[in-house]
Amino acid sequence: MLFKAFNPLLDEMIQILNKDGELVHPEWLPDLGPEALVDLYETMRFSRIIDEKTLQYQRQGRMLTYAPNLGQEAAQVGSSAALGANDWVAPSFRELGVWLNRGASLEHIFLYWFGNEMGMRMPEDIRVLPVSVPIASQMQHATGLAYASRYKGTNEIAVAYVGDGGTSQGDFHEALNFASVQDLPNVFIIQNNQFAISTRRQLQTKAKTIAQKAIGYGIPGIVVDGNDVLAMYAVTREAVERARNGEGPTLIEAYTYRMGAHTTSDDPTVYRDDSEVESWREKDPIDRFRKFLIREGHWSDEKESEFVSERSDYVKTVFEKVEKSGGVDLKDIFDYVYEKRTPILEAQYQKKKAYFQKEGK
Incomplete structure (x- = not known):
């Protein structure tokens, strides 16, 4: 329904919740019960807690370089929640919410950022590929997974995550071309956070949207409010169903913003103003979803306080365990x-x- 109604050349982005947590398109609201909605929120909030604590550990000299996810929780959690248990994910390096949603343990995540090779040795039932640092190379891996799925008849789909900067790489275009020609069960998700390190999105492409690049490959493309977890879930679920039904790949542009640094080695104040960051802070994905849940009677300030306290203690315990584990x-x-x-x-x-x-x- 959403893809048939959307033209990436003309239409605005898909949005279900506005920045104040109000329903603007109730007809697109996914059929999720209170428990599933709260689970989405808790995963997003847990991701934010991990981010905040990890940044503290890194600044204390207890952690290596880290890539914050601040502001991109909805794009990651909403999309990955729409996948099946046997579907594959090919991530880049900024997909904390995806890893959590797919069942990766916090211990594994900390091990990776701690420089331990075992961090990306996921259990067999967690279908997440290791972090792919070379920009956009994971796109090719995802097409290989999708091709293997069709060859073996397993009906599994493969999702690749990439940043807006990755769309300037040849790997991105090669993957889209191969997947479209072969009608592969792929979903390509661009986390358009407006920056590739310090290079603004406007310097990546002159196209009005990144999603419209899908037209050149003969596949659907759609722009979604990446700070709206419900919109991300609804659009990704439809893309997943398309792929599983043999209708080929889809390109999703999650329009969001990287509120933190590219990594802890980066100083974003050199290339952007605080006023720009503050304007996006008003669109915070966690704040808007919390407002919606409280209005619906599914969450409260008391639950928030208890959850943050409990998960903060858990993060501290896991990190200290990893910190004592030594080198590889x-x-x-x-x-x-x-x-x-x-x-x-x-x-x-x-x-x-x-x-x-x-x-x-």
Whole structure:
């Protein structure tokens, strides 16, 4: 329904809740009960708590570089909640809400940002690929997963997440072209947070929307208010159903904003004004959804206080456990690149091993 009614060249973005948490399109409201709605909110709020605590740990010198998710919780949680248990996700590096929704443990997440190779060694039943740092390379991985799904007849779909900067990479266009030609069960989600590090979205493309790039590949494209968790859920669910029914891939542009830094190594005050950030703070995805839930009688200030206190303690406990876990074994760095070490990797391993033995480490 949503895709048939939307023209990415003409129409405004899909929105169900406005910035004040008021229903503006009740006809698009997904059929979710109170428990499911609260679960969406709690995952978003948990993501924000993890973000805030992790930034503190990093500034204390207890954590390596971290990529904050502040402001993008709805785009991640709403979309990933619409997936089936056996569907695949190919993430980039800023998908905390997706990892939580798909069942990744906080311990694994902290291990990854702590520099431990085991952080991305997900349990077999969690169908999330390891973090892909090379920009947009995960798009290709997602098309491979979708192609394998169709070949094996498993009826699983593959979702790839990418930032607005990734749409300037060849991998993005190659993935869309391959998926569209092959009618693969893919959903491509662009988290358009307005910046690729310090490069503004306007310098990535002259197109009015990123979603309209779908037209060139003959697939549906749609712009969604990425700060509206219900709109993200509704649109992604429809895209998932299309893919599962053999109708091919979909491109979704989640229009949102990165309220924090690109990573903890970045200083966003160099390239944007505080006034711009404050204008987006009024559209905060968590605030608007909380207002909606309170108005509907599904949440309260008391529940908020209890939830934040309990989850903050949990984050502290898990982090301290990871902090005491120590480093990884040297061979682990080399053993999880290929099924069997290549000659070059073997030579690198032996060189590093000899160095550490010499240094007595």
